Amino acid sequence: GxxxxxxxxxxxxxEGDNSIINCAYSNSASDYFIWxxxxxxxxxxxxxxxxxxxxxRQGQRVTVLLNKTVKHLSLQIAxxxxxxxxxxxxxxxxxxGAQKLVFGQGTRLTINP
Amino acid sequence: xxxxxxSPTHLIKTRGQxxxxxxxxxxxxxxxxxxxxxxxxxxxxxxxxxxxEERGRGNFPDRFSARQFPNYSSExxxxxxxxxxxxxxxxxxxxxxEELFFGSGTQLxxx
Numbered sequence: 495g496x497x498x499x500x501x502x503x504x505x506x507x508x509e510g511d512n513s514i515i516n517c518a519y520s521n522s523a524s525d526y527f528i529w530x531x532x533x534x535x536x537x538x539x540x541x542x543x544x545x546x547x548x549x550x551r552q553g554q555r556v557t558v559l560l561n562k563t564v565k566h567l568s569l570q571i572a573x574x575x576x577x578x579x580x581x582x583x584x585x586x587x588x589x590x591g592a593q594k595l596v597f598g599q600g601t602r603l604t605i606n607p
Numbered sequence: 608x609x610x611x612x613x614s615p616t617h618l619i620k621t622r623g624q625x626x627x628x629x630x631x632x633x634x635x636x637x638x639x640x641x642x643x644x645x646x647x648x649x650x651x652x653x654x655x656x657x658x659x660e661e662r663g664r665g666n667f668p669d670r671f672s673a674r675q676f677p678n679y680s681s682e683x684x685x686x687x688x689x690x691x692x693x694x695x696x697x698x699x700x701x702x703x704x705e706e707l708f709f710g711s712g713t714q715l716x717x718x
Contacts, residue, residue, distance in 0.1 A: 535711065536711050536712075537611075537697050537699070537709030537710050537711050537712055538650065538697070538709050539709070540706055540707075540708075583649050583650075585649070589704065590663070591662055591663050592640075592652075592655040592662040592663020592664075593638070593640070593655060593662075593663075593701070593704060593707075594640075594652045594655065594663055594665070595642075595650070595652065595707065596652070597649030597650050597651070598649055599647075599648055599649050600647075600648070600649050
């Protein structure tokens with residue numbers, strides 16, 4: 495079936511460096527994506543979203559890029575901090591009667607001091 | 608303001624038993640969704656309820672059921688528990704069609 499997936503299960507970066515987390519999707523009709531951060535013992539927390547009519551969106555220290563041609567999106571975190579350590583998920587927001595999030599498998603980001 | 612609250616936070620059951628998980632949405636949110644998150648994977652959609660009616664169901668067996676009450680709180684019920692039902696069960700609430708806010712989940716262990 496059509497899916498959303500991440501390229502790497504783990505990513506380790508030095509504190510202060512930039513992080514890039516990648517995600518691929520298979521459904522060319524997908525039009526709304528959300529990045530979530532999940533810390534240990536907590537539920538997923540919204541970071542940033544992007545719709546298919548955009549190819550870039552920026553937030554505070556985060557940028558999401560969407561490449562519809564190759565069905566790929568990425569989350570860039572600038573100047574990573576220890577508090578950025580978490581599992582990051584990309585999710586497709588589908589509305590087909592119900593509002594349903596289809597999550598990828600997640601990338602665990604570890605920040606080295 | 609309180610976020611989405613779930614109870615209990617942890618639960619241990621044995622195979623064949625039944626379990627009920629509870630969720631209180633953010634005040635003003637009429638939509639509640641349930642997700643199952645197996646260790647090492649992303650959450651998977653189980654149900655969405657809006658205005659006390661089921662709006663959608665994921666690919667889960669009939670052993671899974673849910674309901675939403677007049678105050679918009681919700682229960683997830685799982686019958687005849689299997690070892691594979693061990694997971695973190697997440698509840699999320701939203702205003703209809705808007706951003707989902709997740710609770711911290713109920714960690715269910717089936718022995």
